[in-house]
Amino acid sequence: MRKIRMTRLAAVACASVLALAATACGTSSGGDSEGKAASKDQGGFTAPDVPMADAIGDPEGQVNILAWPGYAEDGSTDKTIDWVTPFEKESGCQANVKYFGTSDEAVQLMKTGEYDVVSASGDATLRLIASGDVAPVNTDLLKNYADIAPFLKDQKFNSVDGQMYGVPHGWGANLLMWDKAAVSPAPTSWGAVFEGSSDYAGKVTAYDSPIYIADAALYLMKTQPDLGIEDPYALDDDQLAAAVDLLKNQRKNVSEYWSDYLKEVAAFKSGDSVIGTTWQVIASTIGDSVEAILPEEGSTGWSDTWMISSKAKNPNCGYLWMDYITSPKAQAAVAEYFGEAPANTKACDLTTDTSFCDTYHATDADFAAQIHYWTTPIEQCLDGRTDVKCTDYGDWTTAWTEIKG
């Protein structure tokens, strides 16, 4: 009797394990032979064959938006900052917004299939396309697509084989911010948070993501030409090791890393951090006690794309949102609030600060080319080297854990 019951128990346990294993672990990677092939410097993957919408149907009544902080403000942060409510009235789609802190978080959340649209940066876009989590976007359905700056269309990070997988939103640079009362003279170089960080021991902050390694690589690219870094996202083993060393030295002076932008706001307000990397939106939130600049080495930055989930439950509202958020009026509001260049250049006529687009070089393709946009590092070197293997994002993730120690 006892033996029979044990066997039965084992059978039930095994069955439940298998059931859990089958459902809990997401989709298996699909290498569909009919998909579009990415070029070699995109990693050479084959994009899974995901169907594209051919018309916008009736709105579903709601849309689940996954966005960078500050991209979908509904007036809850500041009553005057609100471009979500007009969208809801206009389209009849209630917008449910979730903010994320890092690109890794965005990729992870998109895999759940609970979000319809996402504002993905260049270090997330290709991963989302390759894993089949986002669908190609039919740009003919978007009225405002024609007004998007041409240098943002059909780029390596938002299209595969001539097919757009999203609509460009805006772009900008990661800035160096400091507390004016605690830091003088005013720094002009990223060196202030690397070699010079000991001046502010225990008060330095940095972005808590493996992609921050590129900031160190960019600094080394300008200050140590011997290393031969051409692209901060294409690092061989030696170059990665040099960047890791720089960051390990920086860590001794770091008070804490931030990924939640409110955490950085709080840390600067309380004086626990006085210098570190930031976004314009954070500096604007804190106010006059801090200053943020683009240092002389240039900077890493982002170029964001609104993408639609392949598992979207509200695709029609998703398309309506993508069209709305790239309209001149919404673009002007987001760009000015967040502090980035709008993708839709018609927005430049609608900003409250008339010189806004000049300040952010919104129409300046040459300037845009100088920012090193977040890109997913892959084994094939993005700078075109073929004699070495580059380190991929997995290596960067491990390195980042090692840096934090």
Add this chain to the structure above:
Amino acid sequence: MLWLGVAYLGALAALLITSLWMQNDFTGNIERVWTTENFQTLFTVDVYRTITLRTIGIAALVTLIDAVIAFPIALYMAKVASPRAQRLLVIAVLMPLWASYLVKAYAWRGMFSSNGPIAWVVEPFGLHSPGYGLFATTVTLAYLWLPYMILPVFAGLERVPDSLFEASADLGAGSWMTLRRVVLPMAFPAFVAGSIFTFSLTMGDYIAVKIVGGTTQMLGNVVYDNQGAANNLPFAAAVATIPIVVMLGYLAAARRTGALEQL
């Protein structure tokens, strides 16, 4: 009972199976190929050993601090206080458990802030707040788990008959001697029972260390970073087996002391 076993052990088994799979670094999708790569990384990359030892160290230190603080409080509650005071004290010990974990952790974040109360108290002596880091993490966790140590020790001490104190005094032992030779040995299983709580709760914690730990990482953070951020579920599962193995070892050791009967 059967379903509890299936749900509980099934989840653990699923975790173990996942840890033997691998992840495509680029797309983040799980590839169901059997591999021990995750465990190899875990054992060969130094940083994971450092983090494991640090986590065990913090857990041991938190347990020790809680035991030292809990003993006099529990002894007073069990043997000195009047029944009325005893009831009030039990409520007082339980009260912090009513407040949210996050509120308490953020309260300590305020304490350790560079212009917080600790800085204010030590500044006249030319010192600074220790800031966020290992020290702040240990203090915060010790504070959070203190009630879990006091209650079992209190229960254990209450079971020590008063007559033993008298007998000990009659035989000429001073209060120190009585504490050391009579009370402590009898209360030891209660300490072990309490330490199971403080130790296991610390082993799995990752929130307090995020709030007051500065740049410090514990095992929970590695699991969180790999699952929550990088979506590398197989590696996160491999890391998560470490606390399980450590706790199994700890429980086996605790069983030998007979403390598990006290729970």
